[in-house]
Amino acid sequence: MPVIRLAVLLALCMACLGTTALGQAEGPQRYFNVKAGPVYVILTAGVSTEYTDNVNLSNGKTTPIQPELTIYPNLGITAATQLQFLPLSETNSNDLRLTANLGFREYVFHPELNQQVMDINIAPDSELSFIIHAGHFKIRLHDGFSMQSDPTTDGSLSNVAQFRRFVNSIGADAQWNVNSKTKVDFGYTHSSLYALSITTLGNTSTTAATKNLTTSRLNSTTDSAHLSANCQVLSLLNIGFSASAQATSFPGAPEQDSTAFSYGPTAALRLTQYTSLIASSGITRTQSGNVFTGTGGAGSMGIDSSTNYYDLTLSNRLNTYYTHNLSIGRQVALSLLGLQTQVQYVRYNSTWRVNSHISISTGLFAEDTTNAGMIFGSFHYRQYGCMLNTSYRLSRKMSTTLGYRFIEKVADDPAQNYKQNTITWAVNYQF
Numbered sequence: 140m141p142v143i144r145l146a147v148l149l150a151l152c153m154a155c156l157g158t159t160a161l162g163q164a165e166g167p168q169r170y171f172n173v174k175a176g177p178v179y180v181i182l183t184a185g186v187s188t189e190y191t192d193n194v195n196l197s198n199g200k201t202t203p204i205q206p207e208l209t210i211y212p213n214l215g216i217t218a219a220t221q222l223q224f225l226p227l228s229e230t231n232s233n234d235l236r237l238t239a240n241l242g243f244r245e246y247v248f249h250p251e252l253n254q255q256v257m258d259i260n261i262a263p264d265s266e267l268s269f270i271i272h273a274g275h276f277k278i279r280l281h282d283g284f285s286m287q288s289d290p291t292t293d294g295s296l297s298n299v300a301q302f303r304r305f306v307n308s309i310g311a312d313a314q315w316n317v318n319s320k321t322k323v324d325f326g327y328t329h330s331s332l333y334a335l336s337i338t339t340l341g342n343t344s345t346t347a348a349t350k351n352l353t354t355s356r357l358n359s360t361t362d363s364a365h366l367s368a369n370c371q372v373l374s375l376l377n378i379g380f381s382a383s384a385q386a387t388s389f390p391g392a393p394e395q396d397s398t399a400f401s402y403g404p405t406a407a408l409r410l411t412q413y414t415s416l417i418a419s420s421g422i423t424r425t426q427s428g429n430v431f432t433g434t435g436g437a438g439s440m441g442i443d444s445s446t447n448y449y450d451l452t453l454s455n456r457l458n459t460y461y462t463h464n465l466s467i468g469r470q471v472a473l474s475l476l477g478l479q480t481q482v483q484y485v486r487y488n489s490t491w492r493v494n495s496h497i498s499i500s501t502g503l504f505a506e507d508t509t510n511a512g513m514i515f516g517s518f519h520y521r522q523y524g525c526m527l528n529t530s531y532r533l534s535r536k537m538s539t540t541l542g543y544r545f546i547e548k549v550a551d552d553p554a555q556n557y558k559q560n561t562i563t564w565a566v567n568y569q570f
Contacts, residue, residue: 171219172569172570173570177220177221178218178219178220179218179219179220180216180217180218180219181215181216181217181218181569181570182214182215182216182569182570183214183215183216183567183568183569183570184212184213184214184215184567184568184570185212185213185214185215185242185565185566185567185568186210186211186212186213186565186566187210187211187213187540187563187564187565187566188208188209188210188211188563188564188565189208189209189210189211189561189562189563190206190207190208190561190562190563191206191207191209191559191560191561191562192204192206192559192560192561193205193206193557193558193559193560194206194207194249194252194300194340195298195299195300195339195340195341196290196291196296196297196298196299196300196548196557196559197297197298197557198297198298198553198554198555198556198557200553200554201298201554202298202339202340202341203341205248205249205340205341206248207246207247207248207249207252207300208246208247208248209244209245209246209247210244210245210247211242211243211244211245211260212242212243212245213240213241213242213260213262214240214241214242215239215240215241215262216237216238216239216240216241217236217237217238218236218237219234219235219236219237220234220235221233221234221235222234222235233269233270233271233272234268234269234270235268235269235270236266236267236268236269236270237266237267237268238264238265238266238268239261239262239265239266240261240262240264240265241259241260241261241262241265242259242260243259243260244260244288249300249340251340252300252301252338252340259286260286260287260288261284261285261286261287262285263283263285263287263306264283264285265283265284265285266281266282266283266284267281267282268280268281268282269281275315275316275317276313276314276315276316277313277314277316278311278312278313278314279311279312279313279314279326280310280311281308281309281310281311281312282307282308282309283306283307283308283309284305284306284307284308285305285306286303286304286305286306287302287303287304287306288301288302288303288304289302290302291546291559293474294474294506294508294520294522294548295474295478295480295508295510295518295520297548297550297554297555297556297557298339298554298555298557299337299338299339300338300339300340301336301337301338302334302337303334303335303336303337303338304332304333304334304335304357305332305333305335306330306331306332306333307330307331308328308329308330308331309328309329309330310326310327310328310329311326311327312324312325312326313325313326320370320371321368321369321370321371322368322369322370323366323367323368324365324366324367324368325364325365325366325367326364326365327362327363327364328361328362328363328364329360329361329362330360330361330362330363331359331360331361332357332358332359332360332361333358334354334355334357334358335354336354337354355391356389356391356392356395357389357391357392358389358390358391359387359388359389359390359395360387360388360390361385361386361387361388361473362385362386363383363384363385363386364383364384364385365381365382365383365384366381366382366383367379367380367381367382367405368380368381369405369407375408375409375410376406376407376408376409377406377407377408378404378405378406378407379404379405379406380402380403380404380405381401381402381403381405381419381421382400382401382402382403383399383400383401383402384398384399384400384401385398385399385400385473386398387473397425397426397473397479398425398426399423399424399425399426399471399473400423400424401421401422401423401424401448401471402421402422403419403420403421403422403448404419404420404421405417405418405419406418406419413455413456413457414453414454414455414456415453415454415455416451416452416453416454417450417451417452417454418449418450418451418452419448419449419450420447420448420449420450421447421448421449422445422446422447422448423445423446423447423448423471424444424445425444425445425446425471425479446471446481447469448468448469448470448471449468449469450466450467450468450469450470451466451467451468452464452465452466452468453465453466460491460492460493461489461490461491461492462489462490463487463488463489463490464487464488464489465485465486465487466484466485466486466487467484467485467486468483468484469481469482469483469484470482470484474510478510478511479510479511480508480509480510481508481509482506482507482508483506483507483508484504484505484506484507485504485505485506486502486503486504487502487503487504488500488501488502488503489501489502495532496531496532497529497530497531497532498529498530499527499528499529499530500526500527500528500530501525501526501527501528502524502525502526502527503524503525504522504523504524504525505521505522505523506521506522506523507519507521508520508521508522518550518551518552518555519550519551520548520549520550520551520555521548521549521550522546522547522548522549523546523547523549524544524545524546524547525544525545526542526543526544526545527542527543528540528541528542528543529541529542536568536569536570537566537567537568537569538566538567539564539565539566539567540563540564540565540567541562541563541564542561542562542563542564542565543560543561543562543563544559544560544561544563545558545559545560545561546558546559547559
C-alpha cells in the first residue's frame with residue numbers, strides 16, 4: 140500500500156511541475172486547455188503540504204496534543220459544453236458543466252490515519268450542473284458531491300482527528316426574471332450525508348462532543364426548498380422576501396429528526412459607487428424530537444420553538460486593488476452531527492491584489508454557539524480564528540500559495556477546548 144501511494148504521489152507531483160500545456164485557440168475554447176469534440180476541458184494539478192500542531196483537536200490535559208504533517212496531491216477538472224435547442228438564438232444556449240477536484244491526504248507522523256488508496260478526497264465545490272435558458276427563466280439542475288475528513292468544519296467536534304463523510308446533494312433551482320426590476324428564485328434540494336468513519340488518536344475522555352459518536356447515528360437525509368423575490372424600488376435600493384423549509388431525518392437516531400421553517404425580509408442598499416449594505420432578518424421555527432432548540436430552558440420532549448435570525452453585511456472596494464467586507468449576524472441551522480445550532484457571529488475578510496503576480500487574503504471571525512441534541516445533550520462554546528494567505532503567480536500556468544490558519548475553541552466543558560495552528564504551502568499548475 141505505501142508503494143502504491145508513493146507512486147500516485149510522484150505521478151501527480153511530476154504532472155504538477157513538468158507537464159507541457161496545449162496551445163490556446165481562438166474563440167470560447169481559448170479558456171480551456173483540452174478540446175474533445177464539443178467539450179472543452181481545464182485540467183489542473185497541485186501538491187500541498189500542511190503542518191498542524193494539534194491534529195487531534197485536543198486540550199493537552201485530558202488528551203495529548205499531537206502535531207501532524209500531511210501531503211495532499213490533487214487533480215482538478217472542469218469540463219463544459221454548450222447545447223443549443225434553437226441554434227440561431229444565442230439566448231437559448233444551455234451549459235452542461237462538470238467541476239471536480241480529487242486527491243488524497245498522506246499522513247506522515249501518524250500513518251495510522253491513512254485510508255485505503257481508493258478512499259479519495261473530493262472538494263466540496265465538485266458538481267455536475269446543467270443550465271437551461273428558457274425565455275425569462277434560467278433553470279439549473281445540479282448534483283453536488285464531496286468526500287471530506289477535516290473535523291474543524293463542524294465546531295461541535297473536539298478530540299477528533301478525522302470525521303470522514305460523503306455528501307451528495309441533488310436538486311433544481313430556477314430564476315425568473317419577471318421584468319427588468321423584479322426577480323424570483325426558487326428551488327428544491329435533496330441531500331444525503333453518509334458518515335464513513337470517526338478517528339481519534341489516543342484515549343479520549345467522554346464529553347458532550349465524543350460520547351455516542353457512532354457513524355450509524357450520524358447518517359442523514361435532508362429535503363429543503365427555498366423561495367426568494369426581490370424588486371428594485373429605487374435606483375440604489377432593492378427590497379425582497381425569502382423563505383425556506385427543511386426536513387432532516389436520521390435513520391439511526393430518529394429522535395434527532397427535525398423540521399425548520401424560516402422567513403423574513405431582505406434589503407440591499409448601494410451607499411456609494413464602491414460600498415453596499417445587505418441586510419436580512421426573520422424568524423426560524425423549529426420542530427424536533429427529544430432535543431432542546433430554544434434560547435432558554437432545559438431539554439424537553441417534542442419541543443417547538445421560534446428564534447430570530449439576522450445578517451448585516453457591509454461590502455467595500457477601497458480601491459482597484461483592495462476589497463473587504465464585514466458581517467454581523469445570528470443564524471439557526473442544523474450541524475453535520477444533527478445538532479440544533481444557534482450561532483452569533485462577527486466575520487471580516489479582505490483581498491489585496493498587490494500586483495499582477497501577488498495577492499493577499501485575510502480573514503477574522505468570532506462566533507458564539509449553542510448546540511443541542513439527544514446524542515450530545517446541550518452545550519455552549521465560543522470560537523475565534525484568523526487566516527492569512529499569500530499567492531504568487533510564478534508564470535502564466537504555475538502559482539504557489541503560502542497560508543496560515545489559527546482556530547481556538549473555548550467551551551463550557553474544558554475537555555472540549557483546543558487551539559490549532561496550521562501552515563500550508565501549495566504549488567498549482569494549469570495545463
